[in-house]
Amino acid sequence: MNIALTYVDNVAVLTWDEGENRINYDSLARLNEIFDELENVEGPLSIVLVGVGKFFSNGLDLQRFGHNVEELTETLRQLAVLLGRILVFPRYTVAALNGHTFAGGALISIAFDYRVMREDRGFWAMNEVDLGMTIPHALMKLLAIKLPRTTMANAVITGQRYDAASGIAAEVVHVSASEGDLLNVAIERAQAMAAKNSYSIADSKMQLFGAVARELGYTPKK
Numbered sequence: 001m002n003i004a005l006t007y008v009d010n011v012a013v014l015t016w017d018e019g020e021n022r023i024n025y026d027s028l029a030r031l032n033e034i035f036d037e038l039e040n041v042e043g044p045l046s047i048v049l050v051g052v053g054k055f056f057s058n059g060l061d062l063q064r065f066g067h068n069v070e071e072l073t074e075t076l077r078q079l080a081v082l083l084g085r086i087l088v089f090p091r092y093t094v095a096a097l098n099g100h101t102f103a104g105g106a107l108i109s110i111a112f113d114y115r116v117m118r119e120d121r122g123f124w125a126m127n128e129v130d131l132g133m134t135i136p137h138a139l140m141k142l143l144a145i146k147l148p149r150t151t152m153a154n155a156v157i158t159g160q161r162y163d164a165a166s167g168i169a170a171e172v173v174h175v176s177a178s179e180g181d182l183l184n185v186a187i188e189r190a191q192a193m194a195a196k197n198s199y200s201i202a203d204s205k206m207q208l209f210g211a212v213a214r215e216l217g218y219t220p221k222k
Contacts, residue, residue: 003030005037010044010194011187017052022061023104025071028078035085039221045198046190047089049112050096050183056122057105062131077217079104080138084218086111087142087209090202092193096186097173102127107139110146116186117168119176123161130159138215145212147171 002017014034018027038047051057060079065072086093086108095112099122106126109115117124126143128135135143135156143152151170154160164176177185206213206220213220 003027003034005034008187009191010046011190012038012041012045012047013183013187014047014049015052016049016057020055020058021051021105022058022064023079024061024064024075025078028075028082031082032085035089038091044194046092046094046194048094048096048183048186048190050186051098054099055105056095056097056099056101057108058100059103059105076136079107080136081217083107083111083139083142084213084216087216088202088205088213088218088220090198090205092190092196092201094186094190096182097122097124098179098182101125103131107142110143114189115173116182116189117164117173117176118179118182119164120179123163124167124172125159125161126155127159127161129157138212138217141212141215145209
């Protein structure tokens with residue numbers, strides 16, 4: 001599973017480079033492995049997650065589940081736990097949306113504190129309605145605490161695709177950047193937050209999002 005961890009000063013950069021960056025056992029295990037490592041980093045730190053090429057993440061690995069149906073339920077459970085973990089992670093987190101960000105990939109992006117989207121290409125969408133899938137209650141709660149209610153309702157009921165301009169207007173993403181500047185903008189934002197007190201960040205996130213993290217199945221460490 002090609003999710004690489006590198007550092008730019010005090011920013012941990014996770015680069016996901018697996019084509020469509022589908023969510024499955026392997027990608028979830030690798031992301032958890034990296035977050036395990038980052039939990040033990042002392043001193044200033046922020047986190048950036050970015051994809052490569054056309055996709056940030058195209059959601060669940062449905063083709064794989066077609067051959068391994070028994071994996072679907074467990075993968076959804078593991079995804080929910082990871083989302084809870086990211087939601088209350090005691091460092092500032094930035095998602096750099098380099099391309100299409102759909103369904104489960106959209107949920108991963110929403111769990112991050114800040115989102116930068118490529119201005120000239122790519123869409124963000126909760127497109128389960130187009131796939132004939134439903135969204136579990138806990139995942140709805142995640143969307144509800146991170147998006148304006150009208151945006152959330154429109155996203156899940158219609159499956160609307162948001163580009164950078166409409167995404168900013170709907171408060172799906174915070175800023176946009178050119179393809180060449182995307183990662184730099186994300187790293188600059190993360191670097192500006194890296195020296196912030198991690199205990200304060202952790203406490204604030206737990207007060208804001210702790211109940212939803214637990215509903216997602218994540219048990220925060222004491």
